[in-house]
Amino acid sequence: MIEMRVAGIAVDTVTRSPIVLLKDVLDRRALPIYIGQDQAKAIISALERQTPPRPLTHDLMVNFLEEWNITLDRVIIHSLQDNTFYASLCVSQGETKKEIDARPSDAISIALRTGSPIWVMEEVIADASIPVDQDKDEEERRAFREFVSNIRPEDFLHRGGYSRGT
Numbered sequence: 226m227i228e229m230r231v232a233g234i235a236v237d238t239v240t241r242s243p244i245v246l247l248k249d250v251l252d253r254r255a256l257p258i259y260i261g262q263d264q265a266k267a268i269i270s271a272l273e274r275q276t277p278p279r280p281l282t283h284d285l286m287v288n289f290l291e292e293w294n295i296t297l298d299r300v301i302i303h304s305l306q307d308n309t310f311y312a313s314l315c316v317s318q319g320e321t322k323k324e325i326d327a328r329p330s331d332a333i334s335i336a337l338r339t340g341s342p343i344w345v346m347e348e349v350i351a352d353a354s355i356p357v358d359q360d361k362d363e364e365e366r367r368a369f370r371e372f373v374s375n376i377r378p379e380d381f382l383h384r385g386g387y388s389r390g391t
Contacts, residue, residue, distance in 0.1 A: 226301065226344040229256060231272060231333060234265050245333060247302075247343065254354040256302075256345060258310055264330035271337035283334040290339070294318060297341040300332040305349050 229247040232255065236243055243265035247256040260268070267283050280288055290297060295318045304311045312329040315322070327335075336343050 226346055227254070227350055229302075229343045229345050231268065231337060231343070233272070234269055245330060247333075247345065248357060249350075252357050254350055255357050256350065256354045258302075258329050260330040264328075264334065267334040268330065268337065271334055283331065283338055286335055287338045290316070297335060297339045298322075299341055300327075300329075300336040300343045302329050302332070302343070302345045302349055304346065305352055310349070310353075 228250050230250060232246045232248040234243055235246055235257070237259070242259050243262060244257045245260050245265070245268055247258065248254070267281065270277070270281070271283070277284065289295075295316050298315045298317055300312055300314060301324075302310055302312045310329045312327050312332040313324040314327050314332055314335065315324050317323075333343060335341075
């Protein structure tokens, strides 16, 4: 699994549909998920830490979790079938742990409100993500190859205060 964060909400220029954009913590991969208008508003509200005068659906869910001492441990976006993403809320109450089926947009909205991490299965990343900055990846690979090509056996002998023969 790969930990992701919400990078923001975008709008598909052709369909005018909102998209929640998740990025991995290293900013290498992005996962666009099409969502509805109401879910986009709920995610924006959470990102901006807006407090409505009365609880909206996701706020109500968070209130329910808090009142019953249930912790949202993490959200997992675990599969993609027929262009539909599937997610689970992983919750715990004391020693009891459960996974609850949820739409990714709802799960993300609740995770943002509770400060819970969002994880995505690697298979989903492989199938649906897009690269963010391939040049950055190539630069890092090039720098690592250069570093490795310049390593000498003596470099390992003097690390950490140890030297040969002592």
